[in-house]
Amino acid sequence: MTESVSITVDDKTIAAAKGVNLLSACLANGIYIPHLCYMENVNPAAASCRLCFVEIESRSGPVPACTVTVEEPLSVRTDTPAVRRLQKAGLQLLLSVHRIECRICPANRRCELQRIAKFLKVGLKPGKLAQRFKQPEIDSSHPCLNYYPNRCVLCGKCVHVCRAQHRDVVLTFAKRGFDTVVGYYGLSDNLAHACQDCRACADVCPVAALLSK
Ligand code: SF4
Ligand code: SF4
Ligand code: FES
CATH class of the missing domain: 3.30.70.20 (Alpha-Beta Plaits)
Structure with a gap:
């Protein structure tokens, strides 16, 4: 039988199977942490979007939750000022190279960027970062x-x-x-x-x- 480990996330205590991914455990227990690149069956996690930061009591500074394997009881905070600063900066960086055209976009209302911006209570804007775009805007070289x-x-x-x-x-x-x-x-x-x-x-x-x- 898989051993269970207790994790305190903000003010909630959850039981997670030993060896499980921390981001996965939080999401499975209804605790949303912004994330774009995490995939359940990919180990080690790509950890490329740099959005899923949390703070863990025994560690100094925020860490991406998708890079943490639960091996022992943890005390985790998902909403510290440092975490939010990193998440907002990460989102702005993504938006600085993003054509923000939601009204005509097929992903409108099901888009993960929109969800993250709403969760962080920020607009879909790159802040003070200048926008840069790639050319061409569409690669249609694939037949389908x-x-x-x-x-x-x-x-x-x-x-x-x-x-x-x-x-x-x-x-x-x-x-x-x-x-x-x-x-x-x-x-x-x-x-x-x-x-x-x-x-x-x-x-x-x-x-x-x-x-x-
Ligand atoms: S095309 Fe979509 S799934 Fe592929 S890397 Fe870009 S955002 Fe991710
Ligand atoms: S709906 Fe999402 S992908 Fe589409 S333009 Fe808006 S932010 Fe970009
Ligand atoms: S989900 Fe992308 S870095 Fe963790």
């Missing part, structure tokens, strides 16, 4: 998918589900730094055909960066 780099939050979920579904990889990250995008690696007619019956990447995207044509 369109990719919008200026909506993509580079969470990596599409790349992961693509690898999990297909023996040959269709999606991968391409380029570097600011120019990083999701691209179609060695796309052949066979792979494009596999996409026709799949679309797992478009389904898992937390925004509207990958859409069926």
